Amino acid sequence: MAETTPSRSKYTGSCLCGTVRWTSTTEPNFSGYCCCNSCRKASGSGFVPFMGFPASSLTITNTSNLQQYTSLSDSGTPAVRNFCINCGSLIFGGEYAVDDEHTVYAGTLDDASLFKPKAAIFDSERPEWVELPEGIKRIPKM
Numbered sequence: 001m002a003e004t005t006p007s008r009s010k011y012t013g014s015c016l017c018g019t020v021r022w023t024s025t026t027e028p029n030f031s032g033y034c035c036c037n038s039c040r041k042a043s044g045s046g047f048v049p050f051m052g053f054p055a056s057s058l059t060i061t062n063t064s065n066l067q068q069y070t071s072l073s074d075s076g077t078p079a080v081r082n083f084c085i086n087c088g089s090l091i092f093g094g095e096y097a098v099d100d101e102h103t104v105y106a107g108t109l110d111d112a113s114l115f116k117p118k119a120a121i122f123d124s125e126r127p128e129w130v131e132l133p134e135g136i137k138r139i140p141k142m
């Protein structure tokens, strides 16, 4: 008889202070870099590494410790970013318990090696000082 081990996701993460934690029961639907100007400004870095998860697979704890900031994307749609009010870490995009899918900031992973970026979106806005990994797909806009 096959031994059944409870499936426990490897995809877990938190903000810097650890107050807000997330867990996904599934692997990400997509993984990439967003090189848009908004992500650059929001992160204070060259791009945002992100993973897309269906909301149904994602659990986020201590959401009362989150604050949202909404900016307009290039296409004019609102982009919501959630950050920890204690430590300021950006954690994920989208409205929790409202949206069907979320982009989780890959830097919040407990095990950073799980992130396997496949594409760079908004490559047309990427600063020259950001080098992309070899073989990554470059998408000029979305």
Ligand SMILES: [Zn+2]
Residues within 6 Å of the ligand: 015, 016, 017, 018, 019, 020, 084, 085, 086, 087, 088, 089
């Ligand atoms: Zn925090």
Ligand SMILES: [Zn+2]
Residues within 6 Å of the ligand: 034, 035, 036, 037, 038, 039, 040, 048, 122
């Ligand atoms: Zn972006």
